[in-house]
Every structure is written in C-alpha cells, then in structure tokens.
Amino acid sequence: MTDQKEMEAASHHVVSPIIYIIIGGTLLVLTGVTVWASFLELGIFNPIVAILIACIKATIVVLFFMHVKYSSKLTKLTVFCGLFTFLALIGMTLADYFSRAWGRW
Amino acid sequence: MSDSTALAHAEHGHEEHPAYLRHHFENVEQQADAAGFAMWLFLLTEVMFFGGLFTAYLIYRNWYYPAFVQASHQLDIFWGTLNTAVLITSSFTMAMGVWCAETRRRSGLVLCLVLTFILGLGFLGIKTIEYKEKIDKHHVPGFHYSLQSFLNPQSDPEIYKEYKDKPLALDMARHTEVYFSLYFAMTGMHALHMIIGIAILGFMIFRARAGAYTNGHVTFAENFGLYWHFVDIIWIFLFPLLYLISRHQ
Numbered sequence: 136m137t138d139q140k141e142m143e144a145a146s147h148h149v150v151s152p153i154i155y156i157i158i159g160g161t162l163l164v165l166t167g168v169t170v171w172a173s174f175l176e177l178g179i180f181n182p183i184v185a186i187l188i189a190c191i192k193a194t195i196v197v198l199f200f201m202h203v204k205y206s207s208k209l210t211k212l213t214v215f216c217g218l219f220t221f222l223a224l225i226g227m228t229l230a231d232y233f234s235r236a237w238g239r240w
Numbered sequence: 241m242s243d244s245t246a247l248a249h250a251e252h253g254h255e256e257h258p259a260y261l262r263h264h265f266e267n268v269e270q271q272a273d274a275a276g277f278a279m280w281l282f283l284l285t286e287v288m289f290f291g292g293l294f295t296a297y298l299i300y301r302n303w304y305y306p307a308f309v310q311a312s313h314q315l316d317i318f319w320g321t322l323n324t325a326v327l328i329t330s331s332f333t334m335a336m337g338v339w340c341a342e343t344r345r346r347s348g349l350v351l352c353l354v355l356t357f358i359l360g361l362g363f364l365g366i367k368t369i370e371y372k373e374k375i376d377k378h379h380v381p382g383f384h385y386s387l388q389s390f391l392n393p394q395s396d397p398e399i400y401k402e403y404k405d406k407p408l409a410l411d412m413a414r415h416t417e418v419y420f421s422l423y424f425a426m427t428g429m430h431a432l433h434m435i436i437g438i439a440i441l442g443f444m445i446f447r448a449r450a451g452a453y454t455n456g457h458v459t460f461a462e463n464f465g466l467y468w469h470f471v472d473i474i475w476i477f478l479f480p481l482l483y484l485i486s487r488h489q
C-alpha cells in the first residue's frame with residue numbers, strides 16, 4: 136500500500152492551492168486590465184492588446200489550471216502540436232481571405 | 241510483451257493493485273497518462289470546432305466592418321465582464337476541487353463541485369439576461385430581425401448616448417444580422433458546453449458525496465477539470481472579440 140502511494144506521488148504532481156489562488160487572482164486582474172484597455176483610444180492597437188491579454192490568460196490557464204506545466208512530455212507535445220496546427224490553419228485561411236479581391240460586400 | 245507484463249505483475253504483487261487499475265495497463269501512472277492524453281486529443285478536436293467559428297467571425301468582421309462595429313456596440317460590457325469574472329472564479333473552484341480530490345478531502349471536493357455548479361448556473365443566468373435583451377430588441381437573426389438601431393441609431397437612446405453611432409446604409413446595416421448570427425452561434429455553442437458541463441457536475445457531486453474521486457482514483461475529476469477549463473478558455477477569447485475590440489471604432 137505504501138508502495139502504491141509512493142508511486143502515485145511520483146507520477147502525480149499535486150499543484151499547491153497557493154498557485155491556484157495566485158493564478159485565479161491574476162486572471163481576474165487581467166480581466167480588469169483588458170476591460171480598462173478597451174476604454175482607451177489605442178486605434179489599431181485596441182484589438183491587438185485585447186487578443187494579447189486573452190492569449191496570456193489562456194496560456195496560464197493551460198499551464199497551471201490544466202497542469203500542462205507539470206505534465207509528461209507527451210502531453211506538452213500534444214498541446215503544442217494542436218495549437219500549432221490550429222494557428223497554421225487559421226493563419227493560412229485568414230491570409231487568403233484578407234489578401235484576395237474576392238467576395239462582394 | 242506478455243512476458244514483461246507478467247514480470248511487472250510478479251514484481252509488484254498482482255493482488256495488491258488498486259481496484260480501479262484496469263488490467264490492460266501496467267500501472268496507475270500509465271493508466272492516468274493514457275486517459276489524460278485521450279482527453280487532450282478530445283479537447284483539440286474542440287479547439288478545431290470553435291476555431292472554425294472564430295475564423296468565420298474574423299473573416300466577416302473584416303468584410304462587413306462597420307456593421308460588426310455597430311452591432312457589437314449593442315452588447316453590454318458590464319454583463320460581459322461580470323460573466324468573465326464568474327467563469328474564471330468557477331475555473332478556480334474547479335481547480336481547487338481537483339486538488340481536494342488529489343489530497344483525498346471528500347467534503348472539500350463536494351464543496352468545490354457545488355460552488356462550480358452554482359457559478360456555472362450563474363453564468364447561464366447572466367447569459368439569459370443578455371439574450372432576453374436581444375430578443376426584446378428584435379436582434380435575433382431570422383426572427384423579425386429589426387434594423388432600427390442601425391438605420392436610425394438615435395432610436396436606441398441608451399446605446400446612442402454612449403457611442404454616437406452614425407446611421408448605416410441599408411445594405412451595410414443588413415449585415416449586422418451576420419454579426420448576431422455569429423454572436424448566437426458562438427455564445428450558444430459555448431453555453432451548450434456549459435450546460436453539458438453543469439449536468440456532469442451534478443452527477444459528480446452525487447458520486448463525490450459517496451466517496452468517489454477521493455479514493456486515489458482522480459482521473460475522472462481531473463479530466464472533467466480539463467474540460468471545464470477549456471470552456472473557460474473559449475470564453476476568454478469570446479469576451480474580447482465580441483464585446484471589447486470595437487469600442488472606439
């Protein structure tokens with residue numbers, strides 16, 4: 136039984152609640168920051184700042200709440216590959232749509 | 241293969257393995273890794289699914305820019321911000337729930353799951369308030385959709401006094417319906433994920449009260465946590481794209 140518990144402890148990194156509190160607090164603060172930034176006149180940078188903050192929030196959710204920082208290399212690689220494929224698909228699609236004179240509007 | 245399996249079993253003493261370890265896995269660690277990996281594969285299909293909606297949104301926003309700007313002025317930033325805070329808090333309570341499961345705290349786990357459940361319902365409640373406003377203003381695509389707020393912005397005094405929008409030409413104003421189609425498709429699909437999540441949470445609260453997840457077998461709670469955080473991430477991107485990025489245009 137002790138054997139099994141040791142095995143669990145070794146395989147399973149338990150993230151401390153303090154980290155969850157810090158991350159939860161950071162996410163709430165960043166939510167406030169992104170709303171505040173949306174009231175500033177930043178021109179073209181308004182959407183850029185908003186998306187950037189959203190990416191930071193999503194990254195810390197994935198790393199800490201979803202434990203990827205403490206996960207196996209296989210999980211890290213899976214998440215990275217998924218993200219890369221997604222960005223490649225969305226990037227190529229948008230580049231095509233935005234650079235071609237097709238479509239009537 | 242069978243030799244090494246037999247060896248592994250002999251080494252650890254086969255009778256001693258926990259009841260939740262399936263026989264086709266070597267040990268608990270391998271079983272948890274396999275389940276986590278599968279969960280991530282599922283979440284990646286979800287990323288692609290929502291990704292299609294996000295791409296459609298970006299393309300149409302680019303095409304019908306003035307319509308999208310004015311239509312997004314119809315969304316209430318207060319409710320959007322409050323809902324973001326509610327959802328992030330529910331993600332936090334879910335993460336704490338997984339921690340309680342890992343450290344075998346049964347009542348703590350039940351409390352966290354109940355809080356997550358309530359916050360999830362709170363999110364849907366706020367969403368309902370927002371949807372009702374859209375229905376009242378006839379901003380639901382396909383159901384007596386009204387262009388009034390966009391052809392004559394002054395007829396919508398609350399929005400007008402904040403944004404001073406200029407009237408749109410008819411052919412551009414018609415495209416606000418595309419914005420609301422995507423708005424309802426994206427927030428609706430997100431809400432559907434919330435409803436499914438809340439249903440599973442209800443099931444988990446009953447199971448957790450009976451001692452499940454705190455007996456060392458945390459896989460289900462942990463993978464549900466992944467799903468819940470994923471739904472949170474979708475909202476983290478929906479919120480700025482739908483509510484925030486067109487405030488000044």
